Amino acid sequence: MTPRAEPPKGALDRALEILEVLTMRGKATTTELVEAVGVSRSAVYRLVERLETAEYLTQADGHWRLGPAAARMAMAAGRNMDVLTVAPPMLRDLAERTGETVSLGVLSGDEIVFVFREIGHQAVHVRSELGARRPLHATSVGKAFLAGLAPDRCEETVAHLSMEAYTKATETDRDRLRDAIGEARRRGWSEEHGEFDAGSTCFGAPVFDQSGTVTAAISIAGPTHRMDAAREPFGPLVAETAAAISRRLGHSDWATPHAA
Template sequence: MEGGTERGNDGPNYVEATQKSIGVLRFLKEHGPATLSTIAEGTDSAKSTVYRHLRTLEDAGYLVETDDGYRIGQLFLDYGIEAQRSHPLYEAGKPKIDALAEKVGEKVWLVVEENGYAVYLYMQSGNELYRSFTRVGYRGHLHAFSAGKAILARMSKSEVNAILDRRGLPAYTEQTITDRDRLFAELDRIRQQGYALHLEEAVDGGNAISVPIQHEDGSPIGSVCVAGPAHRLNESYLRSELSDLLLGTKNEIELSMRYEA
């Protein structure tokens, strides 16, 4: 599940043509190669309007026209790699994530907050197989994932409320916290114990544990997450075994960012 409540589109700084191009790109990302007619129908736009946007985006290298229709161009791969590498947490966190994945044998993620979402910046997989809907570049609601809750727990109440007002509290599963008071109580517990869990809150059958990565002033930079199937990563194992390992990784990353910058 991606997306959420966006900013209003009727303000003085709103550019309708730009928003239309973004809508075309978002449709193709979510639905794969598509013809002009399919895109026009899917974006509720006139074919003539969509055609102009497609040609503009194609000429600039952001789209490619194939036998199956238009698709996202590989230029976005270049942008994506630059976006990943330019985040200050990436260089400091990557070797620590790799080492932790080898040690625990599970998927280990480096996650950051951007624009009110949890963004999955980097992943290394251990020996154990686990397929999930998350991927590098995935954006999810912060409240539904342990990685996001770990970040929220290190924000001020006003900052958390601003994100919830903007993005909401949608349910990913029946276990997702969708009540604001319950979420704040959960964030209090996370601050006290030093780590966050999600127990089938983001996906049925999947559990995870995360710890925040923080600046010297305590504000969050991101989080480290270990995720896997609930039968392997049960609550007892997450708390008794993985929490200390993640807290050690957290300390290493914070020291690297502080003294190797």
């Protein structure tokens, strides 16, 4: 069959591209919009003038930014989206792809509470029951949430953790926990190797909302022997899924200045 040719882009497509550019960059000059959208300067002028009239754009100091109408639309979308609405389809996809147990947790006091779980086709029982509470310092999902916090809030939280040992591998030294959190920020995911359950290995990543605030964390867990032998690297997979959930919640990378 002959592939169907895509229809040529119209004014609406170009206007949406402009809005997307400004959503990702925060601001841009007309010249930068011309380069990003790939049309003539006169065409971009017509589009931004129309968007400005409708209050979707505003201009100051030679830069275009999203206007009040765009802000109202974003706020309305945010009110109708929460992590429990957005995350499950993507978590099910990750569980199906890997065959392992995938979980979503939110903060409750100084612990993580699992609010969603999907068991993969080759998963055996792992200690991630729905509604179960988990320590922040000894789990990948907990360390992922800590990594997503602003540095001052993270430090305040770490300073008050009980640092209880659950297995011989549990990290009970606060300085080494801080190092692990810093590493999780740099690479985009956290790891736990038998620190809560001696026989399991887990990888976690934080989920951010529209404001750049960490709102949840996800993890993937399985028996250590199988996780270590897997062909696909679980860390990048869980980080990729968390980032996709965050984008659906309205988050952009520039909204989280403390994330490495």
